[in-house]
Amino acid sequence: MKSRHLLTRRKVLLAGLAAVGGLLLPGCTKKLPPTYGNILRMGDVLTYGAQRVLLPGQSLAKEYSSRDITSFPAVGTVNPGDPDHPRCSETYRRLQERAFADWHLSVEGLVARPGFYSLADLKRFPARTQITRHTCEEGWSAIAEWTGVPLGQVLQTAGILPEARFVSVYSYDDLADSIDMLDAFHPQTLLAYGMNGHDLSVPHGAPVRLRIETQLGYKSVKYLARIVVTNEFDDGGEKGNIQNGWSWYAGI
Amino acid sequence: MAGHPPIPTDSPGHSSWVRIAHWIVSLSFLTLVFSGYVILMCHPRLYWGEVGNDLTPALVELPISRNHRHGGWERHGAFSQDAPAVVSASRTYEIFNENSWGRSLHFLAAWFLVLPGAIYLLVGLCTGHFWRHLWPRVGQLTPGQIWRDLVDHLRLRIRPATGGPQYGLLQKCAYCAVVFLALPLAVLTGLAMSPAITAGYPLLGSLFGGYQSARTIHFVVAVVLVLFLIVHVAMVVRSGFKRQMRAMTLGRKA
Numbered sequence: 001m002k003s004r005h006l007l008t009r010r011k012v013l014l015a016g017l018a019a020v021g022g023l024l025l026p027g028c029t030k031k032l033p034p035t036y037g038n039i040l041r042m043g044d045v046l047t048y049g050a051q052r053v054l055l056p057g058q059s060l061a062k063e064y065s066s067r068d069i070t071s072f073p074a075v076g077t078v079n080p081g082d083p084d085h086p087r088c089s090e091t092y093r094r095l096q097e098r099a100f101a102d103w104h105l106s107v108e109g110l111v112a113r114p115g116f117y118s119l120a121d122l123k124r125f126p127a128r129t130q131i132t133r134h135t136c137e138e139g140w141s142a143i144a145e146w147t148g149v150p151l152g153q154v155l156q157t158a159g160i161l162p163e164a165r166f167v168s169v170y171s172y173d174d175l176a177d178s179i180d181m182l183d184a185f186h187p188q189t190l191l192a193y194g195m196n197g198h199d200l201s202v203p204h205g206a207p208v209r210l211r212i213e214t215q216l217g218y219k220s221v222k223y224l225a226r227i228v229v230t231n232e233f234d235d236g237g238e239k240g241n242i243q244n245g246w247s248w249y250a251g252i
Numbered sequence: 253m254a255g256h257p258p259i260p261t262d263s264p265g266h267s268s269w270v271r272i273a274h275w276i277v278s279l280s281f282l283t284l285v286f287s288g289y290v291i292l293m294c295h296p297r298l299y300w301g302e303v304g305n306d307l308t309p310a311l312v313e314l315p316i317s318r319n320h321r322h323g324g325w326e327r328h329g330a331f332s333q334d335a336p337a338v339v340s341a342s343r344t345y346e347i348f349n350e351n352s353w354g355r356s357l358h359f360l361a362a363w364f365l366v367l368p369g370a371i372y373l374l375v376g377l378c379t380g381h382f383w384r385h386l387w388p389r390v391g392q393l394t395p396g397q398i399w400r401d402l403v404d405h406l407r408l409r410i411r412p413a414t415g416g417p418q419y420g421l422l423q424k425c426a427y428c429a430v431v432f433l434a435l436p437l438a439v440l441t442g443l444a445m446s447p448a449i450t451a452g453y454p455l456l457g458s459l460f461g462g463y464q465s466a467r468t469i470h471f472v473v474a475v476v477l478v479l480f481l482i483v484h485v486a487m488v489v490r491s492g493f494k495r496q497m498r499a500m501t502l503g504r505k506a
Contacts, residue, residue: 040353044359073342137355138351140306247356
């Protein structure tokens with residue numbers, strides 16, 4: 001009987017330690033993108049940290065007039081519903097056939113009210129329209145007008161919890177990416193459903209894409225499917241930027 | 253070597269901080285040129301203003317990768333009937349793109365230019381090194397003196413190395429142009445291409461006439477700096493390679 005008591009006490013102690021550890025660990029780890037010991041990733045983290053410390057927070061990127069709108073190449077995935085596409089999505093093709101009437105954006109993770117938002121739900125939020133420059137890592141740039149709902153408004157409506165640190169996005173072309181809270185609540189960070197006065201076209205990310213105007217183009221993920229609010233850094237595995245050799249932070 | 257002042261034998265060699273800064277910046281610069289070339293290969297078209305892409309006319313098209321031929325685009329048509337020239341299109345071919353490591357290497361190397369470079373500028377200013385050794389004297393800058401130094405260089409009559417910062421007139425002008433003009437301009441045009449930095453400091457974005465102008469100036473400055481490097485190495489060889497290398501690594505006393 002005595003030994004069983006000891007064992008129970010030890011179990012309680014271990015469980016308690018694990019619980020305390022579990023509470024402490026998220027407070028001090030995984031708040032920066034991992035480097036995996038790669039010197040290039042260390043440089044990326046240095047740039048990210050330096051910009052977050054030195055730059056004034058949430059300054060607006062330059063906005064242009066409608067006369068400045070230019071031609072705009074569609075690169076990367078241009079149609080995830082295309083069966084010839086290596087990351088073809090059967091679900092996306094069905095959504096596309098019904099003109100995205102069944103499309104929903106799932107908002108989950110560290111929010112008080114997780115749920116699904118249809119295109120009509122997103123359009124009921126006060127819209128923001130901005131004419132901004134898209135800067136591609138390849139070296140080209142283009143100016144377009146984007147209409148959408150600021151991501152921060154959707155997160156606030158979903159009841160984002162105070163421990164939230166990152167917003168991960170998942171797309172129908174099988175990409176996973178994330179941004180920190182400064183960029184998630186940046187007034188120009190949109191869930192964009194309109195481009196140049198029309199519904200967002202398939203090559204440019206229909207029905208809804210992210211717009212992050214303070215980072216390079218590849219952070220503005222197209223074909224959004226899911227948003228997950230987390231308190232730890234998630235590199236997205238092999239669907240994310242880092243494991244594919246790219247910098248997670250692209251404010252350069 | 254007639255006409256040159258005699259080499260002072262008791263003149264100082266290069267300070268240790270100059271030698272350390274010289275080699276850190278040299279390695280950083282070579283890495284920046286290499287990675288910059290890789291980045292340029294991805295989109296070897298240069299423009300002026302804020303915008304430039306494969307669907308807009310280029311200022312210059314450099315034949316340095318298969319991407320320079322901007323054909324192979326499937327047009328989707330215009331965004332609206334009011335502006336038929338504003339179109340979209342997608343690629344029909346796989347481009348050369350090594351920017352994943354290319355960009356990260358470029359920015360990592362840039363830290364080794366910016367931080368040691370800033371310390372170098374600060375120490376050079378505070379110790380009077382720039383004033384004593386780099387800045388040309390007003391009295392020296394006469395047309396006759398410049399002409400004589402130019403003719404000497406063109407005839408490859410290069411003074412033997414002193415192993416220290418006792419520089420000729422054109423040499424001073426070249427070093428000043430690199431230290432106070434070209435390298436800072438390369439850094440500033442680099443920063444002017446950052447979406448986050450130009451959001452914080454909009455003046456930087458418009459200073460060079462837009463994102464693509466900054467990119468074009470960045471490239472031109474890089475070319476000028478590579479030309480400087482070629483001439484610099486040629487002069488080092490011409491003025492006594494071993495002595496010069498020893499003076500810039502171990503110091504003159506060694």
